Amino acid sequence: MGGISLNYLVRRLLVFFLTLWVAATLIFIIPRLAPGDPISAMIARLSYQAGFVENSDQIIEGWKERFGLNDPIYVQYFRFMGGILQGDLGYSLARFPSTVTELVGRALPWTIGLVGIATFIFFTVGNLCGALLVWTKSPKLIKVLIPMSMIFTSIPPLLAGLLLVYVFGFLLELFPQTYAYSYKFARPEFTIDFIANVIHHGFLPAMAIVLVTFGYWALGMRGMMVTIEGEDYMILAQAKGLKPFYVLYRYMIRNAILPQMTALAVSIGTLVSGSVLVEVIFNYNGMGTLIFTAIREQDFGLIQGTSFILITTSALAVLIIDLSYPLIDPRISLEGR
């Protein structure tokens, strides 16, 4: 197995770090592009909601001082970037004593777990379905059933989540409607009971993502399989009298899965966006719900921090997929791209 070529590695790392830098800079700049400054804007919105905020000028000054908004902008920028490098994302404005890092630390594992498991399921199921659609030996019934099950493809997970929570959560009461585990558990613990509870709670949100996503992968896989069917090595595989199932996984799927991996890296952004909304529907205690709460509480610091961490996580996921790609494609180690 060839190693990862330097060019490929450097390029992937460059994209990763540039993504983080662009995201951090955007998050820093955007509030400062708005008319006024973020603190005044926030106080203005608060007073709009609360009717009147006493001593608002003093409060604004106090906050500005605390957040260093009176410093020159480049000082603010370097302080902001320095903070990010040290994992310091500042304070939550609405839940002041809590830092953003703390809140995110509690929410992120749930999101990674949910999205990770959902991704594993839809990627496996989707590619398998796509492969079976093309394979000449698969039963007729499968070739009818798979396209039928793909009817939901391209509907956003958010809407699927709504339908699922209504039917299976509300009407049939088969699954819990909100949260990642029951209130009877004070905190996460490592017991069978708790894990079963988490799976029970996570089933609908995960299904909301899987149901509308696997069809996309099945379609992509189908296209790849059709291309591969026409390759010379498929004719030779047939001539060799290999067993059909062996040809399916060792010759067809093995080669068709490579572009699918690339596509997975490309789709991570969309996937994370979608799961944020699914969490909102299920009030799942991950990053999506955290950001939704922050939006409602006008907690700009928390919105910034949560977004940045989610973007970082996505970029990291993309990097991991990209770096594992050479391990499954023996050709990539020779080509620079």
Added chain:
Amino acid sequence: MAEDRKVKDAPVAGGTKKAGALNRFDNPWLNWKFLTGAGILGFMFFLIFLGYQLWDTNLALSARAPLNLPPVGFTNWRGQEGIPEHPLGTENSGRDMLAMLIVGTPRTVFVGVIAATVGMLVGILLGFMAGFLGGLFDDVIRLATDITITIPSLLVLIVIQSVLGRVDLVTMALLISLFTWATPTRYIRAQVLSMRESGYVQMAHLSGVPVRDIMFKEIMPNLLPYLAASYIGNMTGAIISAVGLEVLGFGPQRIPSLGVAIFFSIEAGALFRNMWWWWGLPTVILAIVFVSLLLINLGLDEIANPRLRKAA
């Protein structure tokens, strides 16, 4: 002996295969997926047009109707029955659901059209330039697309919108198009690069056809079905982003679009008050829009790529 050797029967073996082969040479635009998708979408817009003529769209504003009425033939949790004046029911600030669907559907699709169009135009421009100019420009474009695709667009949009507050639909569409250019750019760049190497473009180049003519007369026509598919895909993505932002509460609220309706219903706990019509009707309409866009997209894919037709 001679008879025994005719082991394969011609008509049977030939008949079925011939039928399969025939389909591949038919007019590619007579693709059932494409036609079904376009048909559903067309019919939906015809109904909306009728709705604008026949129904009072002002009912989509708040306080124009009794609150929380179910659709005709159903009962709400208070035991009220649906009335013909509001056949699809009403929600808790007195908006008529039918009017809301008539007004909201085109608004939702509109956001998608704008964001996808802007994204596509930028994508064509950057994609062709990157593919043809190459060099540093190409490197920068590639990096920019890679980064834009990696970043979950919804999160940046949330940051922007939480600063700007609620915005009108055009602004929202333009904000979304900050992200819709990347996929078409990457795609067109790759296609241009591969077509540039192809024999017929090289021939044109050698015979002194100007680059501009090569781009628009040789490459563009071949790209059209791909571009169309990519456009539809982009539109789907843009609508998904818009609905997402609206559900998070960033949509324009006086005249609601479908996502805003869903936001209201979630805020009011419609799910647990069994007011299914409130969130369910916009959801179903959106689902129909998405499924027909997907069908159009798949159809265009098959039109562009004859190999897929074989498998279908």
Added chain:
Amino acid sequence: MEKQKENGSDRIVLKVDNLRIHYATPQGDVIAVSGVSFNLYEGETLGLVGESGCGKSTTAYGILQLVQPPGYIVHGSIEVDGTEVLNLTEEELRKFRWTGLSLIPQGAMNSLNPTMRVKDQIIDVIESHEGKQRDKEAMRERIFELFQNVGLPNRIYNMYPHELSGGMKQRVCIAMGVALHPTVVIADEATSALDVVVQRIVAQTLIKVKDEIGVSLIVIGHDMGLLAQIVDRIAVMYAGKMVEIAPVENVYANPLHPYTQLLIDSIPSIKERKPLKITEGITHDPRNPPSGCIFRLRCPFAWDHCAEVEPPPLQVEEKHEVACHLFDEQFEERRADAFATIANP
């Protein structure tokens, strides 16, 4: 020729009878192979030649049962060592493949699975026919022996196809093709995609391996010069028909069929410069072949009889058949006239 004597066995290992293959199109079937019959003898090397589109590759793929849709076998019989290939069930066919008939594909550029090591692609064919091999060491020795037969270094054992040169890939395909000592090996333009020097070496390797293992070989190609050096008999195809099949020295020294004459004439020679005679390819619509003789539209000697009756293969010598009316005894005079024209153009 000594080669002729060595390989002069009369046992028929492959008997193709009246094989007909069509490609379905909306405008009607294209007739790719139209009733081809021939025998392949034990230990023999048969060259299958003809211009592009004449159906030589389709014939080979028909014999291998590998005709890809929209192509299909209309009728015919293919017997390998007495086994009727077309009557085999799917599983029987799978087991028969590579042990009865194996293929050395064209070019070998994309014929190897890009994500499998060379050794695994040879092991998989051995294991799917002989079952799981427990003795890894013996398996490795067996593959090294195959490599040695085709002149490959042992170091490629663990390599991927993209790490090999074109010639090496072609040798891997040859090694793979003979791995199970099949009855008949079909080499489909096995040397076409290689440069001239490598072509010769690969062709020699092919013959060497064939002689060592003692298989019968069908070589498809259009390089008449190369084929002349490696085959025992040559079968000439034109527009889906086999027009002549003859021992190689007969074909070059004394081609009988007018098309074979044209083909031999077209071989460039350093000794004398002559204008190329083949000016056009197959001229008729392959969906509606002309009546009678398939070649009559381009044949300089055609007369009205050729349009009326399709010429049957006529045995003119041992292992030499030609499908042309000129060699029918009743038209002896015409033949004399025709050959007079050739002698004094």
